[in-house]
Amino acid sequence: MESVMSTTPAQNAPPAVSETTSKLNLEITQAAVDAIGLQIAKRGRAETALRVGIRGGGCSGFSYVIEFHDGPPNARDVVYDRTATNGSAVRIVVDKKSLLYLNGSMLEWEKTLMRQGFKFVNPNEKSNCGCGTSFTV
Numbered sequence: 001m002e003s004v005m006s007t008t009p010a011q012n013a014p015p016a017v018s019e020t021t022s023k024l025n026l027e028i029t030q031a032a033v034d035a036i037g038l039q040i041a042k043r044g045r046a047e048t049a050l051r052v053g054i055r056g057g058g059c060s061g062f063s064y065v066i067e068f069h070d071g072p073p074n075a076r077d078v079v080y081d082r083t084a085t086n087g088s089a090v091r092i093v094v095d096k097k098s099l100l101y102l103n104g105s106m107l108e109w110e111k112t113l114m115r116q117g118f119k120f121v122n123p124n125e126k127s128n129c130g131c132g133t134s135f136t137v
Helices: 030-043 094-104
Strands: 026-028 049-059 060-069 077-083 089-095 105-111 116-121 134-136
Touching: 026 077, 026 089, 030 049, 030 060, 030 077, 030 089, 030 105, 049 094, 077 116, 089 094
Parallel strands: 026 105, 049 089
Antiparallel strands: 049 060, 060 134, 077 089, 105 116
């Protein structure tokens, strides 16, 4: 359930964020919330959340990260509490540094004949690799 993408040293600087930007945000579709809820239920552990973010690496510079996070969020995490269609509580956590790169993005759940999984629609991406697992800003 983890997808990792990376960055080269020249591309490690966070995108410029205006001082007038009062809140960084990540949109999460209801289909993604429902898929997260199902995965957390399968895991069967109390206080499990889904951590999303980015890491340096991969062929284009940055990689998206999607992984389980057990226990309370870290002090500098931004927490998104949502409710799945079945009524279950779903928690998504994002570290603030990753949120600089994910600001304005949408986390979707995509299910097609060829693949199913999470997909980021990120307006901060300038380019991505051919394999679709890393990007540059």
